[in-house]
Amino acid sequence: MPDAEGKAKSNEKDYGIGVPMETPGFFLRGAGHLDWGMKNRLARIFNPKSGRTLMLAFDHGYIMGPTTGIERMDLRIPPLMPHVDCLMCTRGGLRTCIQPDTDKPLVLRCSTGATVLKELSNEVIGVAIEDAIRLNAAAITTQVCIGAEYEKETLDNLSRLINAGNTYGIPTLGVTAVGKEMVRDARYLGLACRVVAEVGAHFVKTYYCEPDFAEVVAGCPVPVVIAGGKKIPEADALAMAYKAIDQGASGVDMGRNIFNAEDPVSMAQAVRAIVHENEPPDKAYDLYQTLMNERQ
Ligand code: R5P
Numbered sequence: 498m499p500d501a502e503g504k505a506k507s508n509e510k511d512y513g514i515g516v517p518m519e520t521p522g523f524f525l526r527g528a529g530h531l532d533w534g535m536k537n538r539l540a541r542i543f544n545p546k547s548g549r550t551l552m553l554a555f556d557h558g559y560i561m562g563p564t565t566g567i568e569r570m571d572l573r574i575p576p577l578m579p580h581v582d583c584l585m586c587t588r589g590g591l592r593t594c595i596q597p598d599t600d601k602p603l604v605l606r607c608s609t610g611a612t613v614l615k616e617l618s619n620e621v622i623g624v625a626i627e628d629a630i631r632l633n634a635a636a637i638t639t640q641v642c643i644g645a646e647y648e649k650e651t652l653d654n655l656s657r658l659i660n661a662g663n664t665y666g667i668p669t670l671g672v673t674a675v676g677k678e679m680v681r682d683a684r685y686l687g688l689a690c691r692v693v694a695e696v697g698a699h700f701v702k703t704y705y706c707e708p709d710f711a712e713v714v715a716g717c718p719v720p721v722v723i724a725g726g727k728k729i730p731e732a733d734a735l736a737m738a739y740k741a742i743d744q745g746a747s748g749v750d751m752g753r754n755i756f757n758a759e760d761p762v763s764m765a766q767a768v769r770a771i772v773h774e775n776e777p778p779d780k781a782y783d784l785y786q787t788l789m790n791e792r793q
Pocket of ligand 1: 555556557560585672724725726727750751753
């Protein structure tokens with residue numbers, strides 16, 4: 498029944514004749530040809546205005562146990578959440594310590610099989626894609642250990658995770674773990690990031706390096722975010738974040754340098770100012786101190 502929708506006559510409808518339908522691109526590098534669900538999830542992780550993200554990493558316990566600063570995730574993480582774009586954690590950490598009424602997207606750590614007591618590259622995928630879906634994960638993640646004893650297995654883990662995620666439109670973050678025997682230079686990290694992207698990861702987490710971090714980013718056809726690494730003085734962590742962003746990183750996935758800062762909430766806000774507002778490191782450090790003093 499062509500007239501079922503009502504009495505409107507053809508000349509009362511507005512088809513926008515003459516106005517071409519827009520076909521905009523997508524703001525993230527390498528994501529232009531992804532499906533709608535993938536893009537929508539990535540747009541929850543990366544702010545479409547800045548094109549960047551501040552992720553809060555607190556998945557350390559899956560290999561390190563009760564890591565300093567997050568012995569009690571239920572106490573330390575919630576006050577930080579308003580200041581970050583995204584949570585990166587395990588399903589155990591999430592289900593036990595994070596209230597489900599949050600609107601923060603989740604990047605779910607899906608690997609297991611190793612701890613700091615043994616060979617860290619000997620991992621498997623331990624989370625079924627159905628559980629990631631159940632948790633409403635915006636992305637899933639595992640690490641690769643390029644050049645390590647179990648390089649092949651970690652690449653297999655990544656491939657399997659990407660295959661599972663692609664089935665349901667869930668993007669995969671590939672993490673480039675660096676063993677003690679590897680050099681964290683642009684040559685190694687550039688190789689690792691490129692491999693991870695070519696295997697099919699939708700974004701990559703790696704470490705900042707000097708010199709030539711810009712080449713690591715340029716050689717990787719998907720967004721690169723940096724890990725914070727071990728705790729360093731707040732001013733140095735802010736400077737590192739700035740240099741990474743300035744050389745093309747699309748964000749920061751920081752854990753210890755936020756939750757082990759003298760004032761974690763102020764640190765999260767200072768890193769945020771760098772990531773989304775290009776705040777130079779000295780101003781970001783001033784902001785950190787100002788906010789910290791105000792909170793005391
Ligand atoms: C390590 O277990 C995880 O991949 C962390 O998420 C990652 O290292 C980022 O945390 P941090 O900034 O503390 O290095």
